[in-house]
Amino acid sequence: MNLNLRTVNVTRYITPLREGGSLPALAEADDDFKYVLKFRGAGHGVKALIAEFLGGQIAKFLGLPVPELVFANLDEAFGRTEADEEIQDLLKFSQGLNLGLHYLSGAITYDAATNDCDEVLASKIVWLDAFITNVDRTFRNTNLLIWKKELWLIDHGAAFYFHHSWDNWKANAVSPFALIKDHVLLPKASKLEEVNTEFSSKLNDSILKEIVNQIPDDWLQWEDGAISPDEIKEVYFQFLSIRLANSQLFLKQAQDARKTLI
Structure with missing residues (x-):
C-alpha cells in the first residue's frame, strides 16, 4: 500500500x-x-x-x-x-x-440514534481509537460522516494526547485508555477480540516506523528545542510499538466498558 x-x-x-x-x-x-x-x-x-x-x-x-x-x-x-x-x-x-x-461534499454527520454501523466496522473503529488514544469520537461529537451511504472517519487531531505532556509518554503507552467508555460505537463493537487478532498481525514495527518517519521535520521544530526531530519521531514510534505489543490492555478495557452498556 x-x-x-x-x-x-x-x-x-x-x-x-x-x-x-x-x-x-x-x-x-x-x-x-x-x-x-x-x-x-x-x-x-x-x-x-x-x-x-x-x-x-x-x-x-x-x-x-x-x-x-x-x-x-x-x-x-x-x-x-x-x-x-x-x-x-x-x-x-x-x-x-x-x-x-x-472534502466529502454532501456528507452528513453520523447519528447513533438513526444511522447504523455493522459490528465488525464498529469494532475496528473502537480498536483504532483505543490504540491511538483518541478521546474525540463520542455521542456528543462523533467525528463520523455518512457519505454515499458509507461511514467515514474524520478528525483524529485529539489523539495521542500524551504529547501535550511529553514526559509521561511511557506510562501512556501502556494505558488501558479508560475514556473508551464514552466511544459512540462501543455498544455495537461486539467483535473486538477478532479485530485485535487481525490488526495486531497487520501492524508491525516496520509499518509503524514507515508511517512515523513521514512526519514532516517542519512540524518537529518545537519551541523549547530540547528534543530533536529524530528524537521526537522515535518517541512516537516507541509509543505505538509498545502500545501494539500491549494491545490486550486496551482490548480488555474496551470489552469491560462495553459490558456495562449492554
Missing part, C-alpha cells in the same frame, strides 16, 4: 467550517479539489496535525474509510486580503506546510 501523501498548494480560502479553537476551513487547491484544511497556526498547532496525520495513516493502512490526506502548502502572501482579522492571523501563522482532508 502506498502511504505517501501528495502535496498541494492552497489557492483559495472558502469558508471556516465551525467555531472553536482549531478553526478548520474549506479550501481549494491547485489540483482543483476542495479540502478541509487543518492549520498549524491554530489551537494545539503542529501537534494536532501530527495526531491527524498519524491517526489517518494508521486508519488507511488498516483499511478503514478515511478521506485522502494531503500536505497543503500555504504561500506567504495567502490570506492578506481576508477581511476577518482572526482568520487573517490564523493564515499568517500557518504559512508553510499544513494538512488537508479531501
Whole structure:
C-alpha cells in the first residue's frame, strides 16, 4: 500500500467550517479539489496535525474509510486580503506546510440514534481509537460522516494526547485508555477480540516506523528545542510499538466498558 501523501498548494480560502479553537476551513487547491484544511497556526498547532496525520495513516493502512490526506502548502502572501482579522492571523501563522482532508461534499454527520454501523466496522473503529488514544469520537461529537451511504472517519487531531505532556509518554503507552467508555460505537463493537487478532498481525514495527518517519521535520521544530526531530519521531514510534505489543490492555478495557452498556 502506498502511504505517501501528495502535496498541494492552497489557492483559495472558502469558508471556516465551525467555531472553536482549531478553526478548520474549506479550501481549494491547485489540483482543483476542495479540502478541509487543518492549520498549524491554530489551537494545539503542529501537534494536532501530527495526531491527524498519524491517526489517518494508521486508519488507511488498516483499511478503514478515511478521506485522502494531503500536505497543503500555504504561500506567504495567502490570506492578506481576508477581511476577518482572526482568520487573517490564523493564515499568517500557518504559512508553510499544513494538512488537508479531501472534502466529502454532501456528507452528513453520523447519528447513533438513526444511522447504523455493522459490528465488525464498529469494532475496528473502537480498536483504532483505543490504540491511538483518541478521546474525540463520542455521542456528543462523533467525528463520523455518512457519505454515499458509507461511514467515514474524520478528525483524529485529539489523539495521542500524551504529547501535550511529553514526559509521561511511557506510562501512556501502556494505558488501558479508560475514556473508551464514552466511544459512540462501543455498544455495537461486539467483535473486538477478532479485530485485535487481525490488526495486531497487520501492524508491525516496520509499518509503524514507515508511517512515523513521514512526519514532516517542519512540524518537529518545537519551541523549547530540547528534543530533536529524530528524537521526537522515535518517541512516537516507541509509543505505538509498545502500545501494539500491549494491545490486550486496551482490548480488555474496551470489552469491560462495553459490558456495562449492554
